[in-house]
Amino acid sequence: MRPLKSLTLETIIGKLSDAFRKIADSRVVGRLKYSLHDTLLSGFAMMFFQHPSLLQFQRRMEMKRGRCNLNTIFRVKAVPSDTQMREILDEAEPEPLRRLLPELFESVRRAGWANQYKTKLPSGKDQGDYYTMPLDGVEYFHPSSSSGSWLISL
Numbered sequence: 290m291r292p293l294k295s296l297t298l299e300t301i302i303g304k305l306s307d308a309f310r311k312i313a314d315s316r317v318v319g320r321l322k323y324s325l326h327d328t329l330l331s332g333f334a335m336m337f338f339q340h341p342s343l344l345q346f347q348r349r350m351e352m353k354r355g356r357c358n359l360n361t362i363f364r365v366k367a368v369p370s371d372t373q374m375r376e377i378l379d380e381a382e383p384e385p386l387r388r389l390l391p392e393l394f395e396s397v398r399r400a401g402w403a404n405q406y407k408t409k410l411p412s413g414k415d416q417g418d419y420y421t422m423p424l425d426g427v428e429y430f431h432p433s434s435s436s437g438s439w440l441i442s443l
Contacts, residue, residue: 301393308389325381327365328374331363331374338358342371344369398420407419
């Protein structure tokens, strides 16, 4: 596998940040303490760090090292609590986020890193070659989703 500049954490965070800035926030602008951009990046960071409470993790890092990874790595200005994050994200429109998956996946595929996730369904109406990708399960609990599994057709 060859490393690609397009797959560095910095580049991925940049792509996500650019896309998050373009998503319309339906909340009243003058009353916002946490931007949708910062909340979405905080959610990504929470999955990246694999920690059940992002705010707790960041507070511990600030006490220990005097700085916060969300500020230095993810460029998040204000970190919402877990409850605030859920409330803000529950109201966010998921469609603009869905458009990012194919773009990011294509970078992974071009690097050859997706080959380990290739799956062949030999029979049935959906037979063919697919990539089976591990996802966080968010869509499993989405009201319009009928299942938690995704297959990306080749």
